[in-house]
Amino acid sequence: QSGETFDTKTSQEYAKISGAQTAAIVNVMGSAISMMVDNVIMQGSGPEICVVSTKAALAQTFIMLRVALELGMMKGCLTQDVYQKHQEDLELFPELVQQILNEQSGFVRNIARDTSHVEHWLFLGCDIYYPVAMESALKMKEVTYQHAEGMPAGFLKHGTLSMVEKALHSLFFVPPMGQKVLHDRTLIAMEQVKARGGTVIGIIFQGDERALAACDQVVELPEMNLLCAPLAQMIMAQMFAYYAALDLGRNIDKPRNLAKSVTVG
Template identity: 35%
Template sequence: AIALSPFTNEITYLVDGDCAIVTRQGAEIIDFSGKPVKRERQISQATAYVVDKGNHRHFMEKEIYEQPEVISHALSHYVDFASKTVKQADTAIDFAKLSGLAISACGTAYLSGLIGKYWFERYARLPVEIDVASEFRYREIPLVPTQAALFISQSGETADTLAALRYCQQEGLKIGAVVNTRESTMARESDAIFPILAGPEIGVASTKAFTCQLAVLASLAVAARKARGTVTAQQETDLVRHLTEMPRIMSKVLNSIQPQIEALSRDLSRFKDVLYLGRGTSFPLALEGALKLKEISYIHAEGYAAGELKHGPIALIDENMPVIVIAPHDRFFEKTVSNMQEVAARGGRIIFITDEKGAAASKLDTMATITLPNVDELIAPMVFSLPIQLLAYHTAVFMGADVDQPRNLAKSVTVE
């Protein structure tokens, strides 16, 4: 729809099995049996967007720097900034009555769901089953109608995620779609739509869609906590206050860390392998950091739970293996620092991404320490996403890679 938006704002979506016969006089739609059918013509929202790079070198860079603004738009849909309360989520899914939640997605969207799992379980006390969609759909998971299912996709057209959605529909679950495109197939086939409102994302490597997905999932987790009666009014106010402060903090981070990241990227581009470590919600961030680096710079990278270091990856560590440690000063910090000491003892080069408290508490020598503001655990994943995105971006640019269109990749994977 975005590609055709300069020419028309009207769009007709076909259903599976439809065929459109287009002539100079118009278009006739027939269904799978060959009978003429009428499909609704609607006004497309895509015409509202102007897609260009602005003053940025690449779409990916532009989308990284758009994050404070688009996250503010997304949050305004889910929280009331004035009263510091969450708005009622789509009533098609009643979080108060759920016995559990199933989440499925692919790629970066799956990693946002993995962070969402921590939030739903910790804040709303709601058990979560999560898997990548290509595995979820074939596992024959025993599901019951008292559960609901969330499917996360930027495009809303990912083939495996759509197949997993239809599997859950057959099992009688209420379906929620966390999508960027409200007119997408997933949105049209869901009971509840939770738009992330990120605007068009052109770069293949997802950045602003990832953090907007996180912002929406965090808001939903707080809403679920409220619906399930596990939060006091003061706790709700505190959580929403942290969410509303997030765009300002992200803007401050983006304006302060670029020179350091750019210089560090030159050093990082010399290595062939990189290891990312994290605990808690920083573990999915480690996976996301590794995914970003490998898909746009083509450097081999792996993300691991820091507690798994001694269960295998520590064998790889030497002076030729940079280890990027994501460690805000949270309840896991001391244990993560212990893992860093194990890396340092084996000559590993540590890139330490932490906050002001963490930087003051750690005395280890590092290849670099990227210091972010102190933030609440709820919003830390969004804030700590910024340095890992910029690190991948600048490393890829320095190496001369095609940042917006990496080799062998597509923006939307519509085949299995």
């Protein structure tokens, strides 16, 4: 979000030398990367004081979603009606965020307090929910100093199932039931962990009885646009890491050994 990170600037320089057209989503106006690229989108999130990126990470993901919708419309992959419906739902997303924070923060806090002592975590999701799992595991590591690994839910059976026991907690990002293929794949992985005595926490959507039955603890979100679902789950995972770190007495705004922008190679 700073536009000053060394690795990102180096990648940008390499792209320019190779003759590529470049663009950037940046939060800081006048930053190095904003001046280097051919096209820039200023995300306008406001200053992010905390070393750990939360609102900037969410805003950049949201902007990429908007870009994808525009490209889908330009290429004829979306009808006008579908495009318009998605745009309307995205415009309402800030209100939805406020709603789920008001309704779910207490549940998230209680689960985080109950499990803050857990030293090893798996964060799991399928398809588009996999990067949500990775981002959420990173937040957990950054602010709690505990081991957390993000991976595709389907990878469990390729070796990681051998680690499953009650002390290893698995947090699953369960898609809405409208995404049937992804939902079923995620539920299979959850049930595999549950059958082997593992502890399962799920961020699910209301009305999902099968997911509810597979979880030891659960955060239930209201129904929403499928494009908004992973973003809402990301926010819940950020809150989970925050409350766990708070219970552990960590310095949440300034975790040890970290800097806001990495300016050396």
